[in-house]
Amino acid sequence: MIKNQTFSIGVMSGTSLDGVDLVYVSFNQNNYTDFKIIHAETIKYSKEWKQLLQNAIDFSEEELARLDIDYGRYLGETVRQFIENDKIKTIDFIASHGHTILHQPEKGITLQIGAGREITKITHQKVVCDFRTQDVQLGGQGAPLVPIGDALLFSEYDFCLNLGGFSNISYDKEGTRIAYDICPVNIVLNFYVNKLGFEFDDAGEISSKGNINQKLLGQLNAIPFYQKSPPKSLGLEWVQKEIFPLIDALEADIPSILRTFVEHVAIQIGKVMYQHDAVLITGGGAFNSFLMQRIQWYAKNSIEKPAKELIDFKEALLFAFLGLLKINNQINCLKSVTGARENHSSGVIFYP
Missing domain, CATH: 3.30.420.40 (ATPase, nucleotide binding domain)
Known part of the structure; x- marks a missing residue:
C-alpha cells in the first residue's frame, strides 16, 4: 500500500431516488487531487423502499426514529455486500450522506436518515455521517455540501x-x-x-x-x-x-x-x-x-x-472526500456557501 494513501467508501442517496450510489476511492493525503475511483455501483431501491422514502416526509417523530435505524441497517447491509462483491480488503472509513427527509433550514430543521451507528455495527468500519446538522445549528443552510x-x-x-x-x-x-x-x-x-x-x-x-x-x-x-x-x-x-x-x-x-x-x-x-x-x-x-x-x-x-463514472458518482466521491476532511479535522463546510457563522468541520464519527 502506498504511504499516505487512504481508502474509503462514499455512500450517497439523492432526492430523485435513483438508488444508493457507492464508490470505493483512494486519496493521496499529500495531494487530494490525486484520487482514484476503484469500484463504483448504484443499487436501485426496491418498490417498498422507494415508497417509504417518498412518504417519510409525513411520518411522525416515532416513525422517523424507527426509519432512521431501519434505513441505517439497510445501508449497512448494502455496503457490506458491496465490500464482499468487490473483494475490498482495505477500508479506512465509510462516509455516508444518508437520505434527506426534511430540509427547512430557516426553521433550524434538517434530517438525513441512515443511522451511522447501525452502519458501523454491520460493516465493523469507522463511519462518518450527518454532515448537515452542525451547519444548520450554526445558522447555515446545511446545503450544498459538495x-x-x-x-x-x-x-x-x-x-x-x-x-x-x-x-x-x-x-x-x-x-x-x-x-x-x-x-x-x-x-x-x-x-x-x-x-x-x-x-x-x-x-x-x-x-x-x-x-x-x-x-x-x-x-x-x-x-x-x-x-x-x-x-x-x-x-x-x-x-x-x-x-x-x-x-x-x-x-x-x-x-x-x-x-x-x-x-x-x-x-x-x-x-x-x-x-x-x-x-x-x-x-x-x-x-x-x-x-x-x-x-x-x-x-x-x-x-x-x-x-x-464521474457523472454518476461525483456526489458519492465528494462525500467520501468530506469524510476524509472531517477525520483530518479540516474544514469541509464553507460559510460563504451555506451562510453559517463560520467555516467548520462537519459530520459525526462512529467507531466500531
Missing part, C-alpha cells in the same frame, strides 16, 4: 453544475466559493413521468414531444425563490408547496408538463452560467440530452460531458 470538494478537486472548471433531484452550482468568485441550489430538476420530471409508468424520461424523449404552456412557464419563472440571493437551498417540502400545485392547476397533459418544466430549468440554469465554457456537469440530468440542448441554448456555451 462545493469544498469542487474547489479542491475540480478547480480547473469555472462552474461545477449538478443535475440531480435539484440543480446546484458551485464556482469561485474573487477567491470565495459560492454555491447554491438553482431549481428543482429530476424531483419534478421523474414525479410526472412516473405517472406514465416510466422511471425517468430517457434522453428527454417524452418532454421533447410536449408543448410549452406559456402561462405555466411564466408563473414558474416568477417564483420568488429565484430572485433571492445565495446562500439558498431547496427541499421536497418546497417543491410540494410551490411547484406541484402550480403545475397541477395549469396543465394536465404530462408531455406538456415535462416540456414546460425542461424549459423552466434551462432558463434558470442558463442565466447562471451564461457564456461560460469550462463547466463540469454531473448527475442523472446530464444524460437527458434534450434538457442539455435547452440549457446550452440559453447559456450560449458548449458543454462537454465528463466520463460516465
Whole structure:
C-alpha cells in the first residue's frame, strides 16, 4: 500500500431516488487531487423502499426514529455486500450522506436518515455521517455540501453544475466559493413521468414531444425563490408547496408538463452560467440530452460531458472526500456557501 494513501467508501442517496450510489476511492493525503475511483455501483431501491422514502416526509417523530435505524441497517447491509462483491480488503472509513427527509433550514430543521451507528455495527468500519446538522445549528443552510470538494478537486472548471433531484452550482468568485441550489430538476420530471409508468424520461424523449404552456412557464419563472440571493437551498417540502400545485392547476397533459418544466430549468440554469465554457456537469440530468440542448441554448456555451463514472458518482466521491476532511479535522463546510457563522468541520464519527 502506498504511504499516505487512504481508502474509503462514499455512500450517497439523492432526492430523485435513483438508488444508493457507492464508490470505493483512494486519496493521496499529500495531494487530494490525486484520487482514484476503484469500484463504483448504484443499487436501485426496491418498490417498498422507494415508497417509504417518498412518504417519510409525513411520518411522525416515532416513525422517523424507527426509519432512521431501519434505513441505517439497510445501508449497512448494502455496503457490506458491496465490500464482499468487490473483494475490498482495505477500508479506512465509510462516509455516508444518508437520505434527506426534511430540509427547512430557516426553521433550524434538517434530517438525513441512515443511522451511522447501525452502519458501523454491520460493516465493523469507522463511519462518518450527518454532515448537515452542525451547519444548520450554526445558522447555515446545511446545503450544498459538495462545493469544498469542487474547489479542491475540480478547480480547473469555472462552474461545477449538478443535475440531480435539484440543480446546484458551485464556482469561485474573487477567491470565495459560492454555491447554491438553482431549481428543482429530476424531483419534478421523474414525479410526472412516473405517472406514465416510466422511471425517468430517457434522453428527454417524452418532454421533447410536449408543448410549452406559456402561462405555466411564466408563473414558474416568477417564483420568488429565484430572485433571492445565495446562500439558498431547496427541499421536497418546497417543491410540494410551490411547484406541484402550480403545475397541477395549469396543465394536465404530462408531455406538456415535462416540456414546460425542461424549459423552466434551462432558463434558470442558463442565466447562471451564461457564456461560460469550462463547466463540469454531473448527475442523472446530464444524460437527458434534450434538457442539455435547452440549457446550452440559453447559456450560449458548449458543454462537454465528463466520463460516465464521474457523472454518476461525483456526489458519492465528494462525500467520501468530506469524510476524509472531517477525520483530518479540516474544514469541509464553507460559510460563504451555506451562510453559517463560520467555516467548520462537519459530520459525526462512529467507531466500531
